[in-house]
């Protein structure tokens with residue numbers, strides 16, 4: 001019972017807390033207009049162009065906090081709040097997604113590693129559960145071992161995501177500062193939005209490792 005609590009309930013609570021925090025911090029700073037008066041899409045365009053990435057398109061994507069960079073098509077996708085918003089949140093998130101485009105353009109090591117891992121992770125995430133269930137029902141320890149090994153790939157991916165996300169935020173803050181897009185009084189708001197977002201990735205990684213430890217403890221008990 002204690003291991004179950006540690007493996008599932010605690011990480012889930014941390015995850016929910018992180019989700020809540022990113023939503024509320026984002027919403028609060030969405031009400032704070034940025035002094036430059038530009039939309040998130042315009043900020044993203046400005047940062048991309050300043051770095052010679054004129055060919056990287058910025059597109060609007062539906063949903064909330066659905067912002068992402070697509071490495072396959074080399075394109076930045078911003079949610080409506082960010083794309084059209086002229087707020088601190090819009091600038092922060094727009095610049096963060098461009099941060100990934102900069103990582104891609106500069107062949108940042110963790111970004112490359114993460115992209116290279118992606119197909120294997122997608123495959124492992126789809127089939128590990130089949131091996132786990134099969135292993136438990138058919139009483140085949142080898143299947144459970146394979147499941148845990150496949151799951152480890154997904155856990156590793158969550159951890160490789162951390163430096164990638166932290167670095168994208170670091171690049172975003174630096175670009176906003178260097179291009180004079182954020183005043184000294186606005187830097188705090190930008191920081192809190194980006195920090196809240198990075199906590200969701202930390203929570204995800206913690207949950208993943210807790211689950212892995214749980215499965216390993218199940219295995220060692222057999």
Ligand SMILES: [Zn+2]
Pocket residue numbers: 096097100165168
């Ligand atoms: Zn990111």
